[in-house]
Amino acid sequence: METITKNISRRNFIRYSGLSGAALTLGFYLPASGKNPGEELMSGSSAEAQGIDLNAWISIDTSGKVTITNHRAEMGQGSFQSVPQIIAEELEVNLDQVSIVFAQGNGKKYGSQITGGSSTIRGNYKKLLKLSATAREMLMEAAATQWGVPRAECYAENGLVIHKGSGRKLGYGDLALAASKLEVPKDVRLKSPGEYKVIRKPMARQDTPLKTNGAAIFGLDKKLPGMLYAVIERSPRFLGKVKSYDGAETMKVPGVKHVIKVNRDVFGNMFEGVAVVATNTWAAMQGRKVLKVEWDDAGFSYNSTEQLYTKMKEQVKGDIISFKTKGNFNTAFTKAEKKLEALYETPYESHSCMEPLNCIANVTTDACEVWGPIQGPDWIQQSLSNHLKLPMEKVAVNMTFLGGGFGRKAFTDYPYEAAMISREIKAPVQVVWTREDDTSMGPFRPGMVYQCKGSLSKDGRIAAFESRAAGQNMNQQNPNADKSGYNGSDTEGFLEPYFESIPHYSFGDAPLDSTVPVMWWRSVYASTNGFAFESFLDEMASEAGKDPLDFRRSHLGNPRYQELINKLEEVSGWKKRGKNEGYGVAITECFTSIVGEVVKVSKKPDGKVKIDKVWAVMDCGWYVNPDIIRAQVEGSIVMALGAATKHAIHFADGKAVEKNFNSYQMPRMTDIPEIDVHVMDNEEKAGGVGEPGLPPFTPALTNAIFDLTGKRIRVLPFVLEEV
């Protein structure tokens, strides 16, 4: 398989397909008045004749090569591999016959292209299966017609149609043109999972060899002729303005070409900075060191971590905006005999992708083109079109490999900076965030405080449950945003069946007002909610005198959840656990996937706690590649381990304190326990795989520490060595 990044501008994709010799093009279009938008299939030739834009398509050329326009940015989550694997299954071709063309940002044509919310497979697999199966049927029909035999006597395999009786064969390349003239069949039967040959197999990722010899081009590796490099001194206090700057010393640094003021659009708030533009990255960095900027910080308060958390702790005790309730929590809680409450705190976090943020822009008088590690090309296209006052088709967005994303690269601020500088200096420019910029400039995962309350019935079941959250609402940052609404993610992470089995519950939040920019971070609010919910459930189980796994089991009637718990119990040896071993469990769900994890801890000879092993059971419904899922869950666990025990962003005097990996410490080789991941096999709707493995790890760890030591950990991060 090969990958190409092509600038397919609107309306000329058929010409593009024609150029590469495509004979059969089949895709989805949006019927003007259809009931199922995007669900109608049409061949490229009819689309061309009727002047209709297809919004996703595969093409087969006369040599039998299959091309799929990839809808999603690649950021380590394996969509690069999963999409061709789906195509290969129903089209009956080998993976190496499939190439991907990364489509440019074009929201209208492809639907949302943001690789976030773990939606790569979730949203598209049925369409891709149907597209491939339909193309296969058309190729078979073409072969049967050519041979004058019934189609039922033919089958497709490895890019060939074969006649059973005579053994005659025709390649897809020879059939594509004839197939393109046929009517598109409706309701083609799809394989049942038992018939899969490619899907659900641990196929090797096709992009791996590019990542072991230095050939993969990440955003930071992309170069254009005449390109300059920019680094930006941004206001260390988030809303600070540039009062004045002096670039005289900077301009003396060899290689420095320009010193200019530049803004950064963060959810409608204009952050300010001064850019140093040079002929290489290091010269720009040197120039920045001698740049003098005076900031104007008037008009907003300086946040410190202490102030923020004091405020949130007040807020959870005061009025909250109700999100979801059942029964009457207050009455049930007041009357109850056995009740408990607890306060949980989670820190602000930086995404800290291994590849720092960067983006290239080339803005000319009537067009703009950008290249970069980008998760949200259509959003960027829209945003640049607005800011530069250019029509959408004059803004081209190219996606390179992403050195990590975790949500951060699904934002528009860094391409915006690049475009503004390029427009001003009239040259292609790459904006490079240093590690220090990347760690300390946000947007961050919002810090949260939760107050949980609950009561137990006489037979030890949950009678009432309440979660009151305080923290910044990421949807309320625009200066014009309505700040009176609840946070729609207040229950994110909580298991669905609890809403049935718990008679009285109440979920709500109080939004924290702060100038700190915040945004989604891998698994979003589930990453922090999950810690509060699953820690508190464990406290309730313990109060009820029940085994933590049985306690959960007795509240989760749904068979899908029961199966997951049984599996978790079996693989972790939960019942056979020995003396001097602490076991903790947590189960959360987000992006329609359910993940349960068990952590085992014990004491080292010096008495300090160590993590021995983690077992994870992932139920993401219909899935493509079990090895990619295992890798994603392993990675999610490591990322959670970092946020639980290694790093946090603090604020002092209105600025982020941590700036690089020496103070924002990452988990390293010796911190990593053995991780054993299992994937449930079922036919449920496909759920996300990149994020849902993250939330259960931390509560499973702290619950295990309680099991071993009797000590509850309610504030993150904590130092494992100091437990």
Place this chain on the structure above:
Amino acid sequence: MASITLKINNKNYTVDADPKMPLLWAIRDLVGLTGTKYGCGISQCGACTVHLDGTPVRSCSLPVSTVGNKSITTIEGLSADNSHPVQQAWIQEQVPQCGYCQSGQIMAATALLKKMPNPTDKDIDAAMQGHICRCGTYPRIRKAIKTASVLMSQKASIK
């Protein structure tokens, strides 16, 4: 500015650079080999690791003027066709996720295996502790180093 000749992957490159420029930026921006990555710039993450006469070094913290005529090996010099046993092992164990840290990880692992063909878990810990992988591929890196060790001994015994 000074004219400096660097011997990278057995090829000479002459660049016009500030003598204080770290080797990393000379390799990436002036020579144009982009397999070596910038991660932190302060010797914390290992993404920029290259070999200097076979020894792994952090190119982000090494002024280009101090390299002299030492021979530099970058990920591109290991083998372009992924035939090196460490690359083979990385592919076999499906180590990379985003892949950004992996050039550095592979260069560190290669140096380790050259020194210690059969590293213990402790040896692996010591050699790899300076390398951050934000995607969390550590368990697979450990496995791949062991696989590479086996592949290398097989290759040696065939010879």
